Amino acid sequence: MRSNRRSWLKQIGLGVAGLTISRLETIASPSHSFTREFIVDKPIRLSSNENPYGPSPLARKAMADHLLESNRYGGARTNELVSAIAQKYDLTGDNVLMGAGSTEILDIVARYSALKGGSFVIPVPTFAFWANMIEKTGFKKITVPLTTDKKIDLPTMMAAIQDDTRLVYICNPNNPTGTMLERDKLVEFVKKVSEKSLVLVDEAYIDFTEQPSLCGLVSEHRNIIIAKTFSKIYGMAGARVGYALAHKDTINEISQVTTWANGSCSVPSVAAAIASLKDEKFVRGTYDKIHEVRRYTIDEMEKLNIRCIPSNTNFIYFTLADYKKDYFDLLKRNNILGTGIYEEEGKWSRITVGTKEEMQQFIKILS
Template sequence: MEKNRRLWLKQIGLGVAGMGLTNFDSLASPLAAEKLTTGFKDEANLIYLRSNENPYGPSPLARKAFVDHATISNRYHWDIETQLIAALAQKHGVQEENIVLGAGSTEILDMVAKLASSNKGNYVIADPSYDYWTVTLDTLGLTKNRVPLTIDKKLNLQAMLEAVNPDTKLVYICNPNNPTGTICEREALVAFVTKIPQNTLVLIDEAYLDFTQQQSLCTMVKDHNNIIIAKTFSKIYGLAGARIGYAIANKTIIEAMANLQSNTNNSVSVVSKLAAIASLKDTAFVSNCYSLNEEVRHYTIKELQKLNCECIASTTNFIYFSLSKYHKDYFKQLENNGIQGGRIYEEEGKWTRITVGTMAEMKQFIKAIQ
């Protein structure tokens, strides 16, 4: 066991950073022997295609940061958050005062929900969209105003704009949208945001924007006091379990959000912050993940279409498709083959979502449902 551990640590060293696409799949998960020591024995052979995680794991530089700095976890190390925020500010072309950290973008969304709910009213959200976090809004008394997607499963920005009224406290835009994988054209989104009243918060969730070539709206916070951009290291950076996200907004909003944290910027662990700093430096890893995701996603869509499953053109690391013309028990097929997939998001059309895993995983997925 100790030999295996040393071998694994050696494999995730800096030498791996220069690997090409051909052997990139080897990063997908730790050795099976390692899983036995962490309580995952019964799940060692499962294929996880449910939560839009990066199947290639954290980057080699991030893994090295975890290993090299585990021993400093007994200290708070306040300076590390300063380093990370500075790096993020430089990356996005904003000031350090425009950023606050959170334990994944989930905490960021929760902070925005609390901020928006300081006064009663309503919030506007597309349907379907990522809405697990909105339980906080509902609990705190805001009324949910759902706006259906267009026929091609895109956000209906005009209808969302028309849904805004004087009592609207928050408009939520997930771009690209989860679970559909569709994206708003940047020009249309900019025009939409500028039409929202300044006393209504606009939360733009860019969790999956790294899987596209579209430019972030983060620089708009300089001139718009009501815009909040939510970002995360959970997706293309492969740090979902490390729980690290951040918000970009006007200084006044950032200060208001920070007041909703008991210890500003410190719900994220020291090693997670260091892993995030390392991830920002590993541009080769991010580029490889992007390229692999493109290749595997196109393969999967092509194979799903052969099975009479209508697919929505995706810009993300997941695919939204219809089971209306699929004549087997899809979810039973997944269960029988040890695959964790999504659920039904829209009963009409039986629309579901599947995460894009490695090529080997997606070939197993297609074989399982054939």
């Protein structure tokens, strides 16, 4: 039980740097303890890849302006957001399914794929929260290790697909490694996989890169689903808005496993998401700041003998193999939340890129 909970924390990336794995375990529910830690200790939060600058000013205003609409169900407002998203990607509203964060989208796609049993293919490590859930229903997990440079290994993923494989998951850029696939190779891969199975491409972090989304493929390819979120570059993790982009028939199909399609986002959150899409200044500002602070952090970590994988995201994957101090104890004593170890071999961990001040503090306590 104890070790299960420990690996759960590691897996979802909330495993709070050594800290607190034991303190968390003393409280009944991991998710509640998570909230309580943050409220009681006011730590520097570098564990969950949140955007420290958000929500955008326009989103904050929209949330406040629409609070009083919260006594009404938000169908019309959600339709407005669906249209805005469709327009952004040159698709139609039929190609969009909203979720309370992209977690709900991953959950829906997983549960839909598992309906007929069989297997799914997933790299390790990746964002596997949903996979741990669906595996318990008997949907067989086929894991594929990353390449030595911590990229998703597309040829091996392809080779791992079985006759009964119903879902292949690709996180691009990948969490926790921050590595990105070459777009041409990825396009070729998803097109080929989609002839046999659903392929789910999680683009939670693509806005931190210059690589275009794969959403242009969904009208022509029924088995390609793209998951996206307002939690990262838009800085709305606590507002819980995400969505899927897919062929309209696929959106219809996967909607069967949700009781109320497009019904799980609150009115203020939806209003904020609509406003966020218009706030290009905020998005560009976040992008620039994350890139600058990431550069600073990686440079400083390397000086401390902490080798980092080049990152395409708002987090950094690094090895503690050559770092002589007790990283986790230092974080714990200085009230900084990071993650646990993702890969024991090489002692690989992850840190979110916070503000410059937060990262200066992080570097200072490690020095």
